Amino acid sequence: MPQRRAITGRSQEPRARFAEELRLLRAMKGVSLRALADAVGWDASLFGKMEKGQTLGGPEVVEALDLYYGTGDKLLTLWELAIADQTQFKERYRRYMALEAEAVSLWQYSVAMVPGLLQTAGYASEALAAGGYRGEELEQQVNARLGRRALLESEEPPSFRAILSESVLRNSLRDARAWWEQLEYLVEVGERPNITLYVLPFGRGLHAMVNTDVMLMRLLDGRAVAYAESDLLGELIEETSQVERLLRTYDDLRDLALSPAESRTFILRVLEEAPCEPWI
Known part of the structure; x- marks a missing residue:
């Protein structure tokens, strides 16, 4: 042994x-x-x-x-x-979802995938299937993820800023039509007054969040909390000094990213490069 x-x-x-x-x-x-x-x-x-x-x-x-x-x-x-740790992760994730629903401002950095709040049904389905979901469970998870979008479509939605690494826009789906619809949806939501999208193009150098997705949330009581997620681990961060460090890092990333107008042009260019009639 x-x-x-x-x-x-x-x-x-x-x-x-x-x-x-x-x-x-x-x-x-x-x-x-x-x-x-x-x-x-x-x-x-x-x-x-x-x-x-x-x-x-x-x-x-x-x-x-x-x-x-x-x-x-x-x-x-x-x-x-x-x-046991997976069960604890699910509990932390449920708390994160509750805090997300209460937030007045949301700031996200995405490394390689479209943020959950901005995913279409086709994108969510392929992403969740890659994570091992199948059949009825997959359908339930897709519906749950799409249900999160209601947060940004409510009468008084929170402001949402998302920095998308260029990898997000280069990791196309197997289903060309679903990918085209996802890109088109990003263009659409980027026009909403409460949503601002930034693209962080390749070649801007290494940074502190290079391998980690982060969601930062400002709550009604003024507190800020964060949820950081890598491939195998998600962590809810509430300690003030750690959250403030992430906020500063996020601001640094936004300085490196394209402006909202430039980002929209970038996404449109990627959309134009996608098949014009992917359903054929």
């Missing part, structure tokens, strides 16, 4: 720690995903997703892996920690 390693700074997040351990054990065993699937009895794609942190799998498959690798209940313990 492999010796248990200390949890290092790069693997403290339970879900990442679990995925990391799966990768290490298979590398030490010297087997391919296909060979692992043949030996344990589940599909190779499931093991691939587990090793990438895209899914945690179920207790039965984890117990089978413990048996195969001879690790006692080590993997099951790590899996239970990751499941």
